[in-house]
Amino acid sequence: MTLGVGIVMLVHTALDRAEQVARHWAKAGCPVVIHVDKSVPRRAHDAFRKALADVEDLRFSRRHRCEWGSWGLVAATQDASALMLRDFAEVRHVYLASGSCLPLRPVAELAAYLAERPKTDFIESATTADVPWTIGGLEEERFTLLFPFSWRRQRFLFDRFVDLQRRVRFKRKMPNGIVPHMGSQWWCLTRQTLSAILEDPERKTYDRYFSRVWIPDESYFQTLARQYSPRIESRSLTLSKFDFQGKPHIFYDDHLQLLKRSDCFVARKIWPKADRLYDAFMGPHAEDQHRDEPSPGKIDRIFARAVERRTRGRPGLYMHSRFPNYGWENGQTAEKYSVFQGFDALFRDFDLWLARTTGCQVHGHLFAPARAEFANGQPVIQGALSDAAGLRDMNPKAFLTNFTWNLRGERQCFQFSPADTQKIVPHFGTDPNAQVSIISGAWAVPLFRSNRNFGELRAEAALYQQIEAKMLEELRKPHVKARVRAWTMAEFIEAPMEPLQTIIDEIGQTTGRRLTEAPVMEDLTGFGQFLQNLKNQGMHPYLMGDFPIDPSPEAKPKRRRKKPYLVS
Known part of the structure; x- marks a missing residue:
């Protein structure tokens, strides 16, 4: 029938x-x-x-x-x-x-x-x-142009003939x-x-x-x-x-x-x-x-999720289907992280204080020249990520991506300085997960405390200032998506509790409590004169801000303040 x-x-x-x-x-x-x-x-x-x-x-x-x-x-x-x-x-x-x-x-x-x-x-x-x-193809032009060549077998001729017709403004009528x-x-x-x-x-x-x-x-x-x-x-x-x-x-x-x-x-x-x-x-x-x-619509949602997983994936995870394509990543990194520049130079044992205050995992200088300074001195962390500088510097962006992915689930913090690998800086700026806090000019404190020839210190200070200036310029560009905060050293030490409280609140590991303990600041007696000596030698340390010559702000005889950041 x-x-x-x-x-x-x-x-x-x-x-x-x-x-x-x-x-x-x-x-x-x-x-x-x-x-x-x-x-x-x-x-x-x-x-x-x-x-x-x-x-x-x-x-x-x-x-x-x-x-x-x-x-x-x-x-x-x-x-x-x-x-x-x-x-x-x-x-x-x-x-x-x-x-x-x-x-x-x-x-x-x-x-x-x-x-x-x-x-x-x-x-x-x-x-x-x-x-x-x-x-990835033609829309109206598929009806208005000629296509005598095979798109698969004669791709070069296909593309060139399309370009030629566009240049001469050839157009067929229906x-x-x-x-x-x-x-x-x-x-x-x-x-x-x-x-x-x-x-x-x-x-x-x-x-x-x-x-x-x-x-x-x-x-x-x-x-x-x-x-x-x-x-x-x-x-x-x-x-x-x-x-x-x-x-x-x-x-x-x-x-x-x-x-x-x-x-x-x-x-x-x-x-x-x-x-x-x-x-x-x-x-x-x-x-x-x-x-x-x-009703194919019943399964459309499943296919839509499959397409989204293939094209966007999970945040911070690069897959074979997306890795070669710029802009296909679903977030550059897996989780939020914090970068601190100048804090470990200005404060003693800043990493220990930060870990105790926030409960985060705090690392040293991940991009130090010698090695990646993981927390507790570990040579290898989760995901078999090595501290070898050579492996890290082959692709610093991939290193940071793997770092946040392998340690996801816990906020990561690490130190940074002008002496570290600077190739990672543009990645900081375009990453919405990055929280970058900078005390500009604080890199001069370790130089000030070192017992080295002043001529060497001057050359190194000039180099660090140039590097940090470029970093600040990069992080102030319009396309920057990271949360960037920068203070000059002079304005930071005037009232350090306020910016520290802001940073800790933004990290969000604690429940909005006010800071009752501050990190111990390095003794800055004579630091102002050190900066003046740099000026006298022809190097202008402008990134520190308007820093007084001597005595340091913390050593001036004045009414004792109740804030707990005084140097002991």
Whole structure:
């Protein structure tokens, strides 16, 4: 008994599976017309035809070479559809499928569904202006330019010819003023609409035009159906999903429950070796399944999450699918971290005080010239991250990314100075997870306390000041996303509790308590004179701010203050 549905199959690979599916359609009462890609070897083609010779309502159409994005796909569909309409007069709907398509529901349900909608064409059809589906390709230009070269085999000629047409402002006009539409290649059209397209007196004009359109199988029937169909539902009855690059998703055995939830009639692309899927949907128990209205939207959320995971991933985790592409990272680092410059130079045992006050893990100078100074002197931390400076400096950004990822779950703090590797500074600035606190000029305190030749100190101070000035300039650029705070040394020591409290509050490890203990500041007696000596030698230490010569602010005889930052 004929169900009124004819199946056109485009086959180019996995001929054994195509034979199985064709028999399934024919056994259910659907006439089948098969087009075999001309690129399939003659021996394989003949064996395929011989294997299906016993199927009564099955035909093979004239073969075309069906390269992706070429006119051959449309020509193959035209010939197969014309043969279907000619040999099977009882067919009311023609369903276009591929050899990798799999019926998900009993064929009788599809036939009943279409019988209730005898004048409805199911074909995805939308203008490029309304729905920008194209990914990494052409939109309106696919209809206005010529495309005589293969995008896959002749990519260089394809791109150069497109550029040439743009330069000379070449532009084709749509024949008879029709409006181009695009959509899925897989449609189900009524006999009336399909015959009107194939028998149109202007068909040669349309064929000539679309034969030079890029990817015409996604626009030929989608455009012309709008000219003749009394009713179009702009959707495909075939479930097909595409990734963010426009490539079709392949369904495997572990997608069984997902395909069942979709309630769609047909799905593509199915992996040829997915035995579980073929047995489940074309086996003897498939008829027992009760299905509702086709609703691929039920699984769209799952695919959307999969695409997001592949393109964005988890914060601070670089994957093979995203690593080579700049800007594809979902956050440069996994968690928030704090960078302190000048604090360990100005305060004694600042790292111990900070760890005790915040409960964070506090490291030394991660980017010190000799080694990465991990907390507690560890040579290797979680994730087998070594303290070797050579490994770190090959890619400082990747080192910091691995550092925050391996130690995620706990706030990390570390020291920095002008003597450290500076290649990481631009990364600090563009990382929203970074909290950078700087006491500019504090690097001079260790120089002041060292017992070295003043000429050496002057040269080193000039170098450090130049490096720190560049760092501050980098961290003040408009594109900076880090939380950056900078104080001159002079203004910081006037009232250090306020900035320290602000930093601790922002770290957020404590519950808003006021600081009751401050780190012990180094003895700065004579530091002002040291800076004056630098000036006298021709080096202007401007990053320290307006620092008094002597005595230091903490040593001046004045009323004792109650703030607990006094030097003991």
